Amino acid sequence: MSTANLTRDETAARSSAITARAYRVELDVLTAPDPDRSDFATTTTLEFDATVDATWIDFIGLSVESVTVNGDSVDVEYDGARIAIRGLRPSNVVTVTAVGEYSRSGEGLHRFHDPVDAQTYLYTQYEPSDARRVFACFEQPDMKAPFTFAVTAPGGWEVVSNRTVATREADDTRQVVEFEPTLPISTYLTAIAAGPYARVDSSWSKGDLTVPLGVLCRASLAQYLDADTIFEVTAQGLDFFAEQFDYPYPWGKYDQVFVPEYNLGAMENPGLVTFTEAYVFRGAATAAQYEGRANTILHEMAHMWFGDLVTMVWWDDLWLKESFADYMGALASAEATEWTDAWVAFANRRKAWAYSQDQLPTTHPIVADIVDLEAAKLNFDGITYAKGASVLKQLVAYVGRDAFFEGARRYFRTHEFGNTTLADLLAELEAASGRDLTVWAKLWLQTSGVSTLTLERRKGKGHEIVQTEPRPHTLAVGCYDFDESGALVLSRRLVVDIEEARTPIELTETPLVLLNDGDLTYAKVRLGGYSIRTVESSLDRIVDPLARGLVWSALWNSTRDGQLEVPRYLEMARTFAPTEPNMALLTSVLANASFAVGHYLPAAERDRWRNRWLESCWDAMSAADPGSGAQLAWARALASAATVDDGRATEIRAVLDGTATVPGLALDPDLRWALWTALAATGRADAADLDAELGRDDTASGRTAHRQALAARPDEQVKAQAWAAAWGDVSLSNDHLDAVIGGFRAGARRDLIAEYDVEYFAAIGEAWATRSIEIARRLVLGLFPAADSLVPVDAWLDANAAAPAALRRLVLEQRDHLARDLHVRRAR
Template identity: 35%
Template sequence: MSPVASPVASPVASPVASLTRAEAEERAALIEVDRYDVEVDLRGLFEGQVVDAVSTITFTCREPGASSFVDCVAQIRSATLNGVALDVSTASRGRLPLPDLQADNVLVVASSQSDTTSSSGIQRTVDPSDKLVYVWMSFECDFTRMVWANFDQPDLKAVHGFTVKAPDTWTVLNNSAPTGVDELADGGRLWTFADTPPLSTYVTVVNAGPFYERRSHRGGYDLGLYSRQSLKQLLDRDADELFEITEQGLAWYGEHFGVPFGQERYDQVFLPDLGGAMENWGCVTWGDWALPRSEPTYEERRYVADVVLHEMAHMWFGDLVTMKWWDDLWLNEAFASWAACWASVGATKYQDNWANFLAGEQLAAYRLDMGPASHPIRGDVPDVAQAMANFDAISYSKGQAVLKQLGAYVGEDALLEGLRAYFRDHAWGNTTLEDFVGAVATASGRDLGEWQRSWLDEGGTDTLTLSGSELTATGPDGKAPRPHRVDIGCYVDEGSSLSKVADVAVQTVGGSTQVELPESDLRLVNDGDLTFAAARTDPVSLDLLLRKAGLLPDAVSRSLAVSTVYDMLLKGELGAEETLACILGVLETEHVAGIVEPFLQIASTVAHRYMPLPRIESARSRVADVAAVLAGQPELAKGALLELAGNAVTPEHFARVDSAASSDFGLAWRVAATRAAQGDYDEAVIEDLLERDPDPDAPFSALAVRTARPLAEAKEEAWHALYVEQNVPSGLAMYPMVQAFWQPEQRDVVLPYTWRYLEEVPKLAGGLMLKVGGLIRGMFPDVGDQVFIDAALEMARADGCDPTVRGALLNGTDGLVRKLRARGDLPAG
């Protein structure tokens, strides 16, 4: 039962100041940084928790005699400004005052940081299988200050020179190539690295550990791959494809952007307990979730290739040219996502990426944009804390879709010409959105002022509705609609096929646009997915779409059909049964590998999360039946078997997946969790898997299986690991835990944890986004009632609520309400 009183926790005040835009502008107007010389001592991390650093900053001041501050959250041991000692006791909330600046200044700050296991800028991880220690750093948005003193804002770019002391068994990696490795008299080795080009502080990096290394010279570049030793067999398995995608991407971007990548060396480092990947110049840091523990599915390989290209695109958009302030964060991320999809289709074997994007990331953007957590793509970012909250599907995926619409609006040739001018004119500098839009406007000869305002400064999603010969555009919340360059696909039903008779190009004008369409049976609005909008067609076309979407001849069209019916489900326009029937109908004839797994995952989500509780089992069984058929196709087999394992209900389902799971640990863990959720838990089976599975994170796979059981003690064990110990690694281990924990069929067992979630999330505010994303956003409850929803909204609206927490609560409650309404547990609203 839910308590009567709402346990709304008080906002937790951060002990560290969040840099405001006004402060950043004032500091950038006052000083200019010439260079950083950073000495890092990692030897204390070999057996302990402390990293030491000495940061020497050479900078000028435009107003001699003025004061400013340097950012440093680490413990400051000593500091001198122009040779004069500073009083380190004046440091407060991560800032050390700098009085009486001269025209030319040298600041030296020695610091120590012992918080090296919370993923706050730096993470020390001990591999449980062999006890070897690995260290990664990840600094976006302002976590460089956790490790050494700096001016932690993107528009104070400077050359960086690094020297690193490390244990003698470790390899140290940096943005640039090492120029020397020397023995130290007091133990360990000193690594010296070449100067970087002018970089923002957040894209610098130091990674270290006893890495396993693979290198390859390709396309004029020296490419490196690194992993922990316990995963070297996985890196060997995937190295050829990783090298191939990297070579293809560097060549594609260098040619099409008109600027080759700026140094010979390009490293990618796969490390434990990192939830995503980070675009450090020349040295991309990944979570080693990107090395799947069993033979990867097509979708897993495609996704890794997409991330390779996303992070690589940042070498140009983000590193070479950097936003002046975080209100243009979306342009960094949206551009990298758009470029990755574009390069994937143009340069690699993953040529169905646009269809995949629509069925995956873009659906998440539509979902977020329809609720109270929606915000403009280019939102107001008064401080860095708000910037952290904007790392979401709107900044990434909606932004990507809008850049695709821009390409349709002005033409891809004009877009690329504008990009080349942008990189040429602003190399190693900082820009604003107006610089980017201005370059494209000049190249296209079009005034993009209204396009920019309506697409980037207004939140929400337009709806395009076809009725007869009229295409109606409706803006969100009564606002005027945006301009849309859109295609309407016209198809004739020939019984066993849908044949396209025309693609009608339309440029919408205001709220109503007249269109001339040929005679046809199905009219598909936004065919080709050129714009970001909810597409609705006429009733006759919709009826045919629901019955025969799988016969559409193009993968993007089929993806559009699936995304449309799913959007209608979320908005209460279509029931879960009709939605599932349409998606499974498409899957019965689907053959394109790039969309089979996303479609199966959507079908599983509908069956597990939106179906009324009494019908979940039969819905899952239908998904499993279709997955079993798809598993007969070799390229689709692994992904289909995973969905079969997650949805298995009948003895036949389990028999089919058990035979495959005997040699596939990932599959074996998945089917064990499904059995456990149904009350069939065998400790001996789990112990046997633990003994045989070489994955160093296998104990967390076992924990996910135990978590799936419909028992209070199972949920309590999981909760302790997630929120008390916080020892569940981000990425591969976190997702199965979330799925196992919140299961609608186990509502009575997990309902008390909805309230405990509200107690925990304020404590997580201010942490590294790649770490807390799972614990704040991912773990939002999939069960609840109106009392819980009201309490979550009250917390979100409270003064002082952290922006990341607020966004997660608003989006989470909106999503929960939509699920509960679809299940019939809440009245339609």
């Protein structure tokens, strides 16, 4: 195993022998604007206690120049990932002088050159283990310490970190910025951002506490930054968490920076939260996009307590922060912001992610068995986030909200600035609720899989709820009937506790019976035949958006499980999506319908349905209220549909060149690129067309989109060039690699790319061994063959039993997705 892949056992042994006391990290990024320089100077002074004679310090960079142990210069013992340290005393001071390398993959210290104004931007991203790409450290979450950062940077740059500035020495060309020491935090939570960022300031106060607020983005995006809206959500969240957690915000300031080429949605660095700049909307945005951004802001804010203040010992308990933040993000959105329907999006979109992940052969318990860092990297998944949050929602129903939050408050006070495991949390929740959670935790947190709930008639009379994989559920059964106006409304609701495979229930069947009404528990639900017929004709009459979302979810799960015919689902999408008022539900249905057309239909039916879906998108876009979010959502769906059917290519080109218009449609740069990519994928646009569009939008986003559109053209040589670039061009950034892969796959032209299937399986092992895990993951997932047979992937799995476990996990998951596609196509 590579020494870069730290294991749980060896890090546990290190933390039992080493106690980190303090760090001082000095970074020199003065030459960052020079594109010919890939290196930066980094010096770390570590203070720690030891009960052993020797240990190692983690660092991944270009070189280690010197190591000093307790004042003595020692020989450098460095293998590219670990620096051996010997001759330790009970108390030690070690200084490591090294050379780091700027990242293009979003791991470590990422460098970005903005083509709009030729400015350079830096930011860090570390979770789970990339702080060692920037400074020498003990790279594990349970070795917390205060950090003092000092950064030498070009003059005039904004330089920010977790804490406020202590001193700044500056002239016109350079500055040295030293920050106040942090409170004790883990290495992966430290952060730096530097560059000519545009900044907007505000503040939030409660009682005697005032927290300075900042919002930052690239200068060339500042015209699009709606800082006031972001500050409003931020203040609402701080108000909510201050009341619910009864623990003052501990991190001093609260900066939020939107950064380019980001691998995640956001990261909870205390005092300096980083977000993808996709949340800075360059054009029109739907309500679902604003709601999603608000949810992310609140998710990261919840981490200031769950994850930053109290941190898991090791990545097995990653859920201790992510599940809580996912739950709290939705709860705070619903109760503290304008997004009062946040649980609708959670039930329909976040839980869909969990249901899908939980049915894979690689599913795992919420409390996972994470043996090393490669496994940790892949565990930021639908189980850890959305299933965990769903189970927490069920736990709140089980122990009561007051007890739940009192347990959380006890947890913060008992373990502040420390590290915990599942047992620590359960102890506080049990003390607050008076309930023994041992069995509950075993069934919900330490087992995997999703139950399916069905309502069946009992022999004789009455009904029973039947569940696969029995677990304890507190859930509601909603009986919906038509009122005098013809609307489907709740007529009766029963709250029941179930534990067994079959639970009797007394109810009078109504036109729609909805299991898990209110979405209290985590389970897939099936609609009975009568209920399906009701929603097939009257889905749009369901007044409650959460109930409507649960129906859409049930229909989709039945479709992807091969229980509901794909054309039947698509007809419901074509009929009811055009009148769906909830933007989160509409966005989800549009994505699911597009996926069903591309993956779940037999080849003989695919072309016909591609055209039908294209026409549905065109008609709905044309009929939508001008300038509405629905119109924009349908236009984006049209662009997706038009990549595989050119039936509206003439009209799309006319809209793009201005000879035709869709009244009210905001034809922003991102939508224009989506439409041009569709034309390119179907052979209806050439390189000259795409170059002309780049002339209109010569920005970072425009260049990335241009790269994807060029690779989308249905030409053998174009596909060959894209394939070679994806695997061989190591200069591609993470976003540019995604663009090349997206273009290669655009149009679903198996006739042009099937020849690369064999090469894929020959290449993934070397890519995993030689590229960073982030880049290798994108290659493995993005270029997995969408074949009509499992034979090649099974052959690779058989021949590569000894391949790294994380790589095998990705391939196994892709195999399962393909197997599901093939199964659903046959389920007629």
